[in-house]
Amino acid sequence: MSDPALDEPLMAELAARKGRSQLQDAMRRFRANPLAVVSLIVLIAIVLACFLGPYFLPFGPDDADFELISSPPDFASGHYFGTDELGRDLLARTLVGGRVSLLIGALATLVSLGIGVLYGAISGFVGKRTDALMMRTVDILYSMPYVFFVIMLTTLFERSIVMLFIAIGAVQWLTIAVIVRGQTLSLKGREFIEAARAGGMRDWSIIRKHIVPNTAGPVIVYASLTVPEVILGESFLSFLGLGVQEPDTSWGVLLEIGAEKMGTEPWLLLVPGAFLVTTLFALNFIADGLRDAFDPNER
Amino acid sequence: MSDSPVPANPAPPPQPAAAGGAPILSVRDLAIRFRTADGTVTAAADVGFDIRAGEIVGLVGESGSGKSQILMSLMGLLASNGHASGSAVFRGEEILNAPARRLDALRGASMSMIFQDPMTSLNPYLRVSTQLVEVLERHRGMTRAEAMAQALAIMESVRIPDAARRIRLYPHEFSGGMRQRVMIAMALLCRPALLLADEPTTALDVTVQAQILELIADLARSIGTAVLFVTHDLGVVARLCDRVIVLYGGRIMESGEATDIFGDPKHPYTRGLIDSTPRLDERSHGELRTIPGQPRAAQLAPMGCPFEPRCPHRVVRCRTERPAPQEAGLRQLACHEVRL
């Protein structure tokens, strides 16, 4: 009654007739998804605005305009999004804060990808006791209160941006490791791995040349889900005052200030909030689009 | 529920599977189409056949020839993007695209189905007893105790050893063959007039395949259930079936009594199929023969004979003109070149 999946041979035949590779196929499906494409464009626009925009603004993020303290959005003064309690231009601060948030999102995701893919591939490929031990470790780490560890770390050490993304990246790798391990297990039995082994290829080269590239699909999908999560994590910590510290700024820092002044100067909350939320929406839609593109039968 | 009270044993008296007897199932002009991202795919077209009470009919064809989908459409279980047209009259009642309420009174009671994959077709979270008992509660209005007794009896009749203990277990505690026995028990609980079996042994170990098939045939014969067997295994058909329908590319190529089809195959595709089946009872004449080319699976040829691209006897009009079915008694044939 509700099973749009056809006979497998039927589907396979359909795909085979078109003669497309998995990646091309996925990209074609992604491009056919208007929401995902629009989100990608929005995301690119935000990234460009954050990294290039500040050079074109008349105000720097730290320039205080003492005549216009806490002024609402105003076109006449050139402060299109208003100023904060020190008279600093909110747009400039939001864009510069976005750099930090976006960079942390990208870098921490890369860190966690690196650790996760390697860990998962080794665990799945080596198998047996090693695998059992490595996965039990992941199990245990899974039930750790990682946010609290991150906060503990930021309490114990100087609060710095580097600390922040090491902490976030180091805990986000668990799911990727589990996904990659699963993929590796199913790849391990396939003929081309057997062939590589019979051809005298070393385990390490097999992992690097055959296993890792073949897990690309799910890893890309999961990575696209991790980026917004990391950005959220950074904003969360900064909102609590435990992340990025003034005079550096990020969307989370701006939001904390905005939340306090929300009754009298709502733009301080709404402007960085809008940037953060738009970015998160775009990233989530892109992630959804990628997931549908790589795994069309899921939905 | 609008469940008409069903007599305790609605099965018609067993009949010899001869030409006589009025059909219990008449399928006419059945076509099945799926909407997909790549357009409409036709899985079957112009399918028509009859099944008489107590008869065992084999529906043969390569995978992707649409045979499973024919069964699904009869059970009202087509995927949501699938649509069946034509007609299928079961004991005087139109069942194709019938409302779910009507179908629910028939399904599991007077027509039931055994699926391909016994590993996933049983509910892993419920005891086997629950899954058997609920059928009798639903269709026979039995109390739990009565239903339990009958469920136990049927578990024994499908030859599950230690049935009284096993019936309390969960499906994952059974082997594949045993699970398929449970499925058979479940399908035959209400002594249906028609059993649809969708390649019931392909997922099983070769060693138990034969046992399961014999079991289905034996039980069906003993309670007078007609069986529509979907398979790609000609050996099975030759051994068990009274009649054979040969399907290619979603269309019927040839049909007739099993002895006639195997004794004197007419259609080039049927001949190819029989030639490419290994035989144990004959000395091999050398290489196993195959039919050249790939099966045309998803999409039907817009016109002409679907087997034309692979047919050794094809002529020009095979590509453009659909062969009209020739009929002689119970035998049917769709081919331009071969005469009945």
Add this chain to the structure above:
Amino acid sequence: MLRYVIRRCIGVIPTMFVLMTITFFMMRLSPGGPFSTNRKASAEIIANLNRHFHLDEPLWQQYLRYLWGVLQFDFGPSYKMRDYSVADLLIQGFPTSLKLGLAAILISTLVGVTLGTLAALRRNSWIDYGASTVGLVGIAVPNFVLGPLWQLLFGVMWGLLPVAGWGQSWTQMILPVVSLALPNIAYIVRLTRGSMIESIRSNHVRTARAKGLGERLAIWRHALIGGLLPVVAYLGPATAGIITGSIVVEKIFSVPGIGRYFVEAALNRDYTVVMGVTLLYGFLIILCNLFSDIVYGVLDPKVRYE
């Protein structure tokens, strides 16, 4: 069944042990110990303090002393609020945090499962689109944006609900609980919808239909368990999410729970309080994981007998 439960409970012990060990060594990793950042204290005072807090003992002895203490719910004194022990602070804040968290998790499970199931059953209906919207907003709009926004709309602009505070009126609970529950509702809606759709399509539900059980039984008896298993498995992580969220929500709405002490303690570098909260919440998360494991085992016989 009992054996499964016992095995699971035993399986929790190493996890608890790892939690305590990581926490301990993180504390000891801190550059120069807890008092070195404390202005310019004389060497004598530091030595006295170190002796008082047993920091002069060998590491293994400190570790055992600490383990023994934790097992007795003794997390030591607060370094910054001298009159209080960490346990005092935890006990003070816990009832409030518990009430907030329980309300949020109950609401998010109930609403999430109901909405997700309805969306799966009526795909592409208005309820499906509604559920997707909730799912999206809850995941993409963090509660530290939504919380202040609720305050602005319901408190400041429309004056319908109290902006902040706790304990004077039940209406003060509404905004914090909703803010805390929403991200989880979102996640559970998505999870339930996806797994229910898969479950409805599964072969054994097809069998149920083929048995003529009717759509209602096919769904309620045959599709629901499989469809809800991922939600059960998510209960552990959900607790973690609720606890994490409560830190932010308590800050925004000035709720006097553990979360607020925690943030203040972290900002003031009150190590023992931070450690105590981490341990308490860590244990809580581990216990919730255990609970969800056991429920999973009750529902899925395959897991139980493995």
